[in-house]
Amino acid sequence: MTSLDLTGRRALVTGAAQGLGEGMARALAAAGATVVVADVQDELGGKVAESVGGHFVHLDVTDESSWEAAVGSAVEQAGGLDVLVNNAGVEISDLIMNVDPDDVRRMLEVNVLGTTLGIKHAFRTMGPGGAAGAGGVVINVSSVAATIAFPAISAYSATKSAVDRLTRVAAMESGKLGLGIRVNCVYPGLVPTEMGAGLANDMARLGLFGSAEEAVGAVVELTPSGRLGTVEDMADAVVFLASDAAKFVNGIGLPVDGGMGM
Numbered sequence: 001m002t003s004l005d006l007t008g009r010r011a012l013v014t015g016a017a018q019g020l021g022e023g024m025a026r027a028l029a030a031a032g033a034t035v036v037v038a039d040v041q042d043e044l045g046g047k048v049a050e051s052v053g054g055h056f057v058h059l060d061v062t063d064e065s066s067w068e069a070a071v072g073s074a075v076e077q078a079g080g081l082d083v084l085v086n087n088a089g090v091e092i093s094d095l096i097m098n099v100d101p102d103d104v105r106r107m108l109e110v111n112v113l114g115t116t117l118g119i120k121h122a123f124r125t126m127g128p129g130g131a132a133g134a135g136g137v138v139i140n141v142s143s144v145a146a147t148i149a150f151p152a153i154s155a156y157s158a159t160k161s162a163v164d165r166l167t168r169v170a171a172m173e174s175g176k177l178g179l180g181i182r183v184n185c186v187y188p189g190l191v192p193t194e195m196g197a198g199l200a201n202d203m204a205r206l207g208l209f210g211s212a213e214e215a216v217g218a219v220v221e222l223t224p225s226g227r228l229g230t231v232e233d234m235a236d237a238v239v240f241l242a243s244d245a246a247k248f249v250n251g252i253g254l255p256v257d258g259g260m261g262m
């Protein structure tokens with residue numbers, strides 16, 4: 001059995017100031033990695049970085065120059081880069097018949113463009129001749145929303161399906177170019193972070209369920225494991241994919257949803 005130990009690895013997690021990203025940063029650090037917390041929320045992100053003994057870099061994933069600066073600084077502070085987790089994301093619920101184009105543009109920018117730029121800069125940095133240059137792992141955060149149909153999250157689901165396809169093509173390109181970088185994604189089920197709890201409230205506000213609790217109950221009902229996901233459930237899957245235990249796992253989408261999306 002190959003170990004899940006990440007001692008000596010350097011990992012950058014986007015959107016790691018709170019929620020799932022924070023949990024992933026904590027779990028990667030607990031597995032031995034040096035972690036770089038990257039987020040637009042400087043104060044919160046700085047605190048998470050300090051508590052895991054890592055580093056903080058300001059990063060707006062939608063901005064190319066921000067990626068250049070953040071990755072450069074991460075490599076300098078951590079002494080290299082072996083793992084990128086493209087976790088930053090936004091979700092804005094609405095019925096298709098009421099959808100606001102600006103909301104859709106925002107989700108496309110953060111979820112699709114942000115992930116695309118992350119893969120780009122990971123490839124350039126971790127591939128042969130890059131500033132880190134020793135190969136590595138990219139883990140993208142898609143969603144169970146890419147595998148099921150749930151009301152009021154149409155555009156969000158579309159962006160997470162895009163993350164899934166980006167993952168497959170990126171793994172293929174990495175192989176063809178001999179970059180030595182595995183690329184996978186996870187499909188988290190519903191977790192009551194700020195985003196997850198907000199989604200349940202939105203379902204009630206839009207009149208799809210009688211209350212947020214009813215919306216959560218409907219999700220649990222669809223889940224063979226009979227509960228919502230936790231931050232730790234998602235973080236554990238990311239540690240596995242980052243580790244050598246997953247060394248022949250490439251180009252996949254891993255459901256971490258208690259069976260909801262089967």
Ligand SMILES: NC(=O)c1ccc[n+]([C@@H]2O[C@H](COP(=O)([O-])OP(=O)(O)OC[C@H]3O[C@@H](n4cnc5c(N)ncnc54)[C@H](O)[C@@H]3O)[C@@H](O)[C@H]2O)c1
Pocket residue numbers: 014015016017018019020021038039040041059060061062087088089090091110114141142143144145187188189190191192193194195196
């Ligand atoms: N919570 C869930 O139920 C759930 C389920 C499936 C997938 N996901 C996905 O997991 C990821 C994390 O979700 P979460 O629940 O922790 O959300 P969250 O809203 O609690 O946290 C998102 C983080 O991303 C950061 N962020 C947003 N825009 C950014 C940008 N432009 N640049 C850098 N950072 C940015 C925020 O500052 C925040 O720290 C997202 O990609 C989300 O789509 C969440």
